[in-house]
Amino acid sequence: MRIPSEDSFTSRLRSAAVAARVGLWLGICFLVALATGLISHYAQVDHQPVPLPASPSWFYRVTQGLHVAAGTAAIPLLLIKLWVVFPKLFQPLPRQVREALPTALERGSIAVLVSTSIVQLATGLLNVAQWYPWGFSFRSTHYALAFVAVGALLVHIAVKLPIIRDALKGDVDDTSHDRPNAVRPGSVSRRGVLALAGTSAVAAAVLYAAGTVPGLSRIAALSPRSREHGIPINRTAHSAGVVAEASSAAYRLEVVHGATTRSLTRDDLVAMKQRTHILPIACVEGWSVAGEWGGVRLRDLLDLVGAPPGREVRVRSIQTFSASADTVLPPNFADDDRTLMALVLDGETLSMDHGYPVRLIAPDRPGVMQTKWVSRIEVLG
Amino acid sequence: MRATRGGLILLGTVGMAYGAWLLVSRQDLGQIVEVVLWLAAAVVIHDGILAPMVLGLGWVGGRLLPRAVARGAVTVLVLLGPAALIAIPVLDRFGAKPDNPTLLDRDYTQGLLVFATLCVCAGVAVALGELRSRQPARTNVEEE
Incomplete structure (x- = not known):
């Protein structure tokens, strides 16, 4: 079989005018995912230099919903973008070294952009479904590759900036940046491709990422989570290995401030x-x-x-391993009226999987830091 | 414009370098090698398998199918193709845990089939729309 050249591709849909528009949406998705991802990583830092605000209590949930929705919407957009620019893969390198070197560097940055983008979207998708067919750390890798992908994206935008500006200013059917032989009409128009791309992106985001959104959860047919069982659970009491200790009559909640320690049973807490x-x-x-x-x-x-107000507070769980074993509440969270040591959820005694005998619930915190099966509360100095 | 482009290239290069440093400094060698394998596999799977498959479909569809049908087929492909890829992690419930009924708690096969049916309906509607719009103005089509 003959290896195709750039000129083997003749569809007029493979045009800068289409690529720039799909690319713009894709860029917005990446920007949203980056910003919301950085917020989440920062929210999980103990001893934040500048603590995040505890209000509004819905801020974190909205950012993380947007993160996954933007990432999922980016999957169809990336596939369509790559289809539009696929002929570039077969562009010959210039023969002269002076021209070949910048071209090779630019091609290299595109390779980095494409591979990191695909891996970011794929690993994020799999993380939502809690499927980890790899040995590396999802958290570290997803964080590191985000900088590589967005860095490569900035270089790509810089290289293409004149064409992007021109293409976005002009009409979608403008052909001034097209290859001369890319004139064969496709079975859909350019506007049709854009409409399909947008619809596919929104459909993907709703299907996969709207599982717990009121009103949308029923049609989110591919979402790994639903509202069917109330608040979903990530780590069960069984998998955390806390069942025996959490249900034991010997359970006590220790509250420690310097030399002062109070030891409370669950009944003591209920009496407060x-x-x-x-x-x-x-x-x-x-x-x-x-x-x-x-x-x-x-x-x-x-x-x-x-304990005086304005102190950081460490909340420790019965479970000893994993990232959720203990967390530090910044002073603004520890002193917030809404921060509870919860005993009851939706009118019923907290279930074992939701953190019985007592769990932390604070406004606007990542779920992994709403410590379950709390055994010790320690005021820090 | 020149300054903007220079600034973007500088910022992007710093971002890539920082990300690469994060990648190699926080995990052991075996993990880093696996990340690199995933990065390589991503390009190979897209450029070597997925893209040629779609190109093949486009080539065959463009030659065998009448324009209106091809239009419907493209509609189905663009809407259903990405959704089918996205469904891979949930269809076989790879991440399911026996003690956690709140994870992967839907019938995903049924959900995907319903969505596929909707996509086919959309494709048929697009094809019919194309046929209807062409009939009164048949002579104009030849000029395009």
């Missing part, structure tokens, strides 16, 4: 003033569901051991 707040559990995987939480205000427990 109970408060109720509606707060979401929001996951980096993009899903979030709000629940009505009842329990003791964290500030009331801190008052028991004489």
Whole structure:
């Protein structure tokens, strides 16, 4: 079989006018995913230099929903973008070294952009479905490759900037940047391709990423999560290995401030003033569901051991391994009225998988940091 | 414009270098090699398998199918193709855990079939629309 050349591709849909428009949408998706991804990584840093605000309580859930929606929408857009520019793969390199070198560098940056983009979208997609057919760390790799992908994207935009500006200013049917033989009409028009690309992107995002969005959850047919079981669960009590200790009569919640320690049973907590707040559990995987939480205000427990306001507070779980074993609440979260040591969810005693005997629920925090099966609350110095 | 482009190239290069440093400094060698394999596989799978398959479909469809049908077929392909790829991780429930009923808790095969049916309906509608719009103005088509 003959290897095709750039001129083997004659469809007029493979045009800068189409590539620039699909590319613009793709760029917006990448920008949204980058910004929301950075917010999530920062939100998971203990001892943040500038603590994130505790209000509005829906901020984190919206950013992470957008992150997964933008990433999923980018999958059809990337496939269509690559289809439009596919002939470039067969462009010959210039013969002279002076011209060949910048061309080779630019081609190299495109290779980096394409491969990191595909891997970012694929690993993100699989993470949402909790399927990890690899040995590397998803978190570290997804974070590192985000900088490589967006870096390569910026170089790509810089190289193409004059054509992008021209193409976006002109009509979608403009042919001034097209290859001379790319004139064969496709079976759909250029506007048709754009309409299909946009529809496909929105459909993908709704199908896969809207599983817990009220009103959309039923039609989100490919979402790994739903609202069927109330608030979804990531780590069960069984898989965290906490069942015996969490259900033991010997369970105590220790509240520690310097030399002062109070040891409380669950009944002691139930006897304290109970408060109720509606707060979401929001996951980096993009899903979030709000629940009505009842329990003791964290500030009331801190008052028991004489902790002054404005302190960081470490919350430790019975479970000892994994990232969710302990978390540090910045002062603005520890002192917030809505931050509870929850005993009740939606009118029922907290289930074992939701963190019985007691769990942390604070406004606007990543779900992984809403510590379950809490055993110790420690005021930091 | 020149300054903008220069700035973007500089910023992009710094971003790539920072990301590469993050990648190699936080995991062991075996993990880094696996990431590199995934990066290479991504290009091979797209450029070597997926793209040629779509090109083949386009080539065959463009020659065998009447224009209106081809239009409908493109509609189905662009809407259903990406959704089918996205469905791969959930269709076989690779990440399912026996003790967690809140994960992968839908009938994904049925969901994908319903979506596929909707895509085919959209394709048929597009093809019919094309046929109807061509009939009164048949002579004009030859000029395009």
